[in-house]
Amino acid sequence: MANVSMAQFHQVFFEESLEGLDNMETALLALDEGGDKELVHTIFRAAHSIKGGAATFGFPEMSAFTHEAESLLDELRDGRRPIDKPIIELLLRSVDCLRGMFARAQAGQPLNDEAAEVLRGELAAAMGREAVTEVKARRAGDRADAWVVRFRPHPGMAASGNDPLRLMRELKALGEMKVTADLDRLPALDKLEASECHIGWTIELRGQVKRDTIKSVFDWVEDECDLSIEPLHVVAPPAAVEAPKAPVTDVATARAARDGAPAASAESSSVRVSIDKIDSLIDLVGELVITQSMLDQFRENFDIAKLAMLQEGLTQLARHTRELQESVMGIRMLPIGSVFNRFPRLVRDLSAKLGKSVRLDMHGEHTELDKTVLEKIGDPLVHLVRNAIDHGLEMPDKRRAAGKVEQGTLRLEAFHRGGSIVVEVADDGAGLNREAIVAKAIQRGLISSGEGMSDEAVAELIFQPGFSTAAVTTDLSGRGVGMDVVRRNVADLGGSVTIRSTQGKGSVFTITLPLTLAIIDGLSAAVGEESYIVPLVSIVESVQLKAEAIRSVGGGGELFKFRGEYLPVIRLHEVFGCAGAVRNIEDGLMIVVEGDGSRVGLFVDGLNGQQQAVVKSLEANYRRVQGVSGATILADGSVALIVDIAGLVRMQSRRKAA
Amino acid sequence: MGSKTSSRGKAAEVAAGIALPADCRLGALDTLAPQLREAAGGSAATLDGAAVEKVDGAAMQLLVAFRRAAVAAGGSVSWAGASDVLREASSLLGLDAELDLPAVRPA
Amino acid sequence: MAKILAVDDSASMRGMVAFTLRGAGHEVSEAENGQLALDQAKGGKYDLVLADVNMPVMDGISMVRELRTLPEYKGVPILMLTTESHTDKKMEGKAAGATGWLVKPFDPEQLLATVNRVLG
Numbered sequence: 001m002a003n004v005s006m007a008q009f010h011q012v013f014f015e016e017s018l019e020g021l022d023n024m025e026t027a028l029l030a031l032d033e034g035g036d037k038e039l040v041h042t043i044f045r046a047a048h049s050i051k052g053g054a055a056t057f058g059f060p061e062m063s064a065f066t067h068e069a070e071s072l073l074d075e076l077r078d079g080r081r082p083i084d085k086p087i088i089e090l091l092l093r094s095v096d097c098l099r100g101m102f103a104r105a106q107a108g109q110p111l112n113d114e115a116a117e118v119l120r121g122e123l124a125a126a127m128g129r130e131a132v133t134e135v136k137a138r139r140a141g142d143r144a145d146a147w148v149v150r151f152r153p154h155p156g157m158a159a160s161g162n163d164p165l166r167l168m169r170e171l172k173a174l175g176e177m178k179v180t181a182d183l184d185r186l187p188a189l190d191k192l193e194a195s196e197c198h199i200g201w202t203i204e205l206r207g208q209v210k211r212d213t214i215k216s217v218f219d220w221v222e223d224e225c226d227l228s229i230e231p232l233h234v235v236a237p238p239a240a241v242e243a244p245k246a247p248v249t250d251v252a253t254a255r256a257a258r259d260g261a262p263a264a265s266a267e268s269s270s271v272r273v274s275i276d277k278i279d280s281l282i283d284l285v286g287e288l289v290i291t292q293s294m295l296d297q298f299r300e301n302f303d304i305a306k307l308a309m310l311q312e313g314l315t316q317l318a319r320h321t322r323e324l325q326e327s328v329m330g331i332r333m334l335p336i337g338s339v340f341n342r343f344p345r346l347v348r349d350l351s352a353k354l355g356k357s358v359r360l361d362m363h364g365e366h367t368e369l370d371k372t373v374l375e376k377i378g379d380p381l382v383h384l385v386r387n388a389i390d391h392g393l394e395m396p397d398k399r400r401a402a403g404k405v406e407q408g409t410l411r412l413e414a415f416h417r418g419g420s421i422v423v424e425v426a427d428d429g430a431g432l433n434r435e436a437i438v439a440k441a442i443q444r445g446l447i448s449s450g451e452g453m454s455d456e457a458v459a460e461l462i463f464q465p466g467f468s469t470a471a472v473t474t475d476l477s478g479r480g481v482g483m484d485v486v487r488r489n490v491a492d493l494g495g496s497v498t499i500r501s502t503q504g505k506g507s508v509f510t511i512t513l514p515l516t517l518a519i520i521d522g523l524s525a526a527v528g529e530e531s532y533i534v535p536l537v538s539i540v541e542s543v544q545l546k547a548e549a550i551r552s553v554g555g556g557g558e559l560f561k562f563r564g565e566y567l568p569v570i571r572l573h574e575v576f577g578c579a580g581a582v583r584n585i586e587d588g589l590m591i592v593v594e595g596d597g598s599r600v601g602l603f604v605d606g607l608n609g610q611q612q613a614v615v616k617s618l619e620a621n622y623r624r625v626q627g628v629s630g631a632t633i634l635a636d637g638s639v640a641l642i643v644d645i646a647g648l649v650r651m652q653s654r655r656k657a658a
Numbered sequence: 659m660g661s662k663t664s665s666r667g668k669a670a671e672v673a674a675g676i677a678l679p680a681d682c683r684l685g686a687l688d689t690l691a692p693q694l695r696e697a698a699g700g701s702a703a704t705l706d707g708a709a710v711e712k713v714d715g716a717a718m719q720l721l722v723a724f725r726r727a728a729v730a731a732g733g734s735v736s737w738a739g740a741s742d743v744l745r746e747a748s749s750l751l752g753l754d755a756e757l758d759l760p761a762v763r764p765a
Numbered sequence: 766m767a768k769i770l771a772v773d774d775s776a777s778m779r780g781m782v783a784f785t786l787r788g789a790g791h792e793v794s795e796a797e798n799g800q801l802a803l804d805q806a807k808g809g810k811y812d813l814v815l816a817d818v819n820m821p822v823m824d825g826i827s828m829v830r831e832l833r834t835l836p837e838y839k840g841v842p843i844l845m846l847t848t849e850s851h852t853d854k855k856m857e858g859k860a861a862g863a864t865g866w867l868v869k870p871f872d873p874e875q876l877l878a879t880v881n882r883v884l885g
Contacts (some may be wrong), residue, residue: 108680156683158714158715158716159684162715163683163714163715164715164748164751165713165714165715165747165751166714166715168715168750168751170752177750179749179750179751179752180752181751181753181756183722183750183756185717186723186726187723188693188723188725188726188727188730189697189698189720189726189727190727191696192719192720192723194684194687194688194690194716194717194719195684195687195716196716197715197716197719198719198724199719199751200714201751201752245741317736417725475757650678655711
């Protein structure tokens with residue numbers, strides 16, 4: 001039973017350990033910058049916790065690895081070893097190594113890899129010895145069939161919670177016992193301090209017991225008593241002295257424990273919620289209950305005189321429901337700091353590798369984001385930061401030549417703007433090189449000439465698939481992932497990416513994200529007998545068009561002119577096969593939307609109005625459907641699909657390409 | 659039985675009766691010890707240990723000291739009752755002879 | 766059944782300890798550092814306190830020292846949850862007034878055996 005029940009704490013262990021590793025890393029980086037030596041304690045504590053947990057929850061390799069790191073930290077803590085760059089570097093690598101182990105543990109894979117073993121050796125070598133392989137030899141205890149135990153507690157023994165009576169009871173369990181109390185030192189009643197022990201005992205214990213077994217009874221009080229354990233009769237050891245029972249190492253038992261546990265699911269996610277948030281939820285529910293009971297009175301005996309009260313109650317109900325909704329959404333909200341945390345390290349490693357000097361300036365770490373958004377925003381951000389250091393910021397000599405300070409600044413900032421979260425990655429580097437971009441775009445066949453293109457339009461080019469600007473593709477950013485992927489990833493989260501760049505001054509990438517993915521503001525549009533929700537953030541405008549505004553192009557496509565630009569028409573009834581929908585352009589409505597960096601017109605019958613939609617996953621309840629990001633339930637109980645604008649735009653451009 | 663007919667006005671010897679608490683361990687001794695010290699001055703004390711559910715070495719030690727003190731003062735100590743827990747403790751600590759608990763619990 | 770206070774800054778450790786002991790019928794309260802444990806201990810008398818050594822805010826050893834100054838915790842068993850590598854911590858804990866220790870890693874059976882041992 002024990003092993004199975006243990007598994008339920010694995011996830012908690014993983015989460016707190018990963019958090020601990022983040023803290024270790026932050027503290028190590030701070031130490032690296034000459035931070036307070038007290039930080040070592042924080043680091044030590046994190047390592048110590050991970051070690052203890054790993055051993056308890058059946059991850060001996062992790063425990064053994066952390067043991068080495070912990071020992072090293074212990075030496076640093078005591079000042080036996082100076083804290084220098086190589087040591088910090090080594091510990092940082094250990095943090096990475098442990099992260100890898102956790103990832104493998106979560107995926108149910110073997111924990112150790114070669115790198116881990118090598119690093120473990122390095123840690124040990126840093127302490128001037130070989131890595132410890134924990135195998136404990138068991139010392140065979142003396143054997144006898146009867147013992148005399150002389151035991152005299154020091155006066156303070158009982159106060160520490162070691163009751164002599166308990167010890168006697170434990171001894172009794174080992175064999176037959178004859179006890180003689182020695183009361184010679186017992187003070188007179190009026191002199192006796194009740195919590196002090198003043199009795200000694202001589203115990204004759206008969207039974208096949210090892211000395212160590214008897215001794216173990218007194219384990220905790222070794223220093224708090226006088227103890228002697230003498231055999232009453234010595235017995236010859238049996239011929240084969242209990243062939244050391246296949247040395248059960250800690251490792252083996254622990255592994256067995258783990259194997260017995262159900263495979264941990266790789267990503268059963270959970271959220272840590274602050275008590276404050278929970279408390280406010282409970283308060284709100286309390287108020288909701290009060291409102292409900294107030295409204296309840298009207299069920300039995302309602303007369304028109306109470307109408308005002310009823311209205312008041314309903315208003316309260318609406319307010320509480322809205323507040324409750326906000327609070328519940330708030331539970332999914334986590335500070336972006338957990339994502340930002342990885343950047344000091346990344347920036348440090350990257351700038352060192354490139355020989356650039358970079359100062360990282362982070363703001364708004366406490367800005368909260370939906371957990372799902374948070375989990376997915378990391379990669380795009382990493383890409384932008386890499387890009388900024390790799391391509392944006394110049395080498396020190398170049399900066400000096402341009403009259404700038406040698407150290408470049410990378411600003412990472414998150415803040416609220418309207419109903420969105422904005423994350424900016426800004427650098428004070430060279431800015432986009434218009435000529436290089438235009439040349440590349442021409443070479444790639446994206447444009448025929450840069451003539452007459454606005455700077456914005458040129459900057460947009462870098463978001464085109466397959467575009468890469470660096471003169472030399474380094475191994476840092478040139479990983480075949482371009483800005484187009486960044487934009488698409490962000491678009492998948494319902495957000496957008498834009499760039500502002502000034503040549504010679506630097507670039508700012510702005511990611512705008514919805515506050516939450518669970519609720520969206522949308523416009524409900526009628527198509528035939530069905531309703532579709534179009535996310536408000538993507539809507540540019542709705543227009544009613546004359547038939548002649550539409551131009552047919554080859555392959556059955558249609559275009560219409562909107563602010564001097566020809567936009568493709570997507571007829572929703574065609575995409576989703578809705579019966580009885582309006583077909584005549586003049587009878588319906590064109591909703592101009594923007595997604596994945598381009599605009600299209602969605603043709604619908606008409607609009608039902610604006611509303612908040614609680615997003616239900618279609619994938620979880622049915623399957624993934626192209627052009628649809630989810631479903632929602634309308635006030636009348638019917639289901640409406642939520643249109644995935646970026647998806648539709650991609651479908652459209654594929655059709656165009658075909 | 660001692661002084662059935664006392665010529666003096668007051669009973670000279672007040673028989674002290676002390677009931678030991680259910681939880682008779684270190685935490686309870688700050689209350690119990692003063693009671694015992696007072697009772698040790700009388701000539702005949704009766705201890706009731708029937709209710710004792712938990713006891714520890716410190717309490718047993720105190721009882722021994724009490725008995726010794728009472729006897730030294732020329733008094734006597736008798737038991738109105740002793741729980742199994744109390745008897746077990748006495749035996750484990752080798753204090754049977756010293757405490758002289760009743761062999762079986764009175765009905 | 767006993768009232769037990771489990772003190773550890775690691776939620777997984779605490780959870781494991783509490784879960785195991787509750788399963789054995791004990792009433793378990795949890796605290797995530799020594800200071801919180803101390804506040805809690807003052808509020809209600811516990812029959813046993815299990816405490817981690819390394820904790821933020823107030824470590825286990827300081828907590829034991831503080832607890833032992835309270836008259837109602839005289840003689841109450843307090844066990845330190847410590848690791849093999851910290852023999853000195855065991856002694857430091859003992860000096861502060863701890864009853865004994867339980868060496869990490871331990872499994873639920875070992876935990877129960879030790880708890881039963883001190884509760885008698």
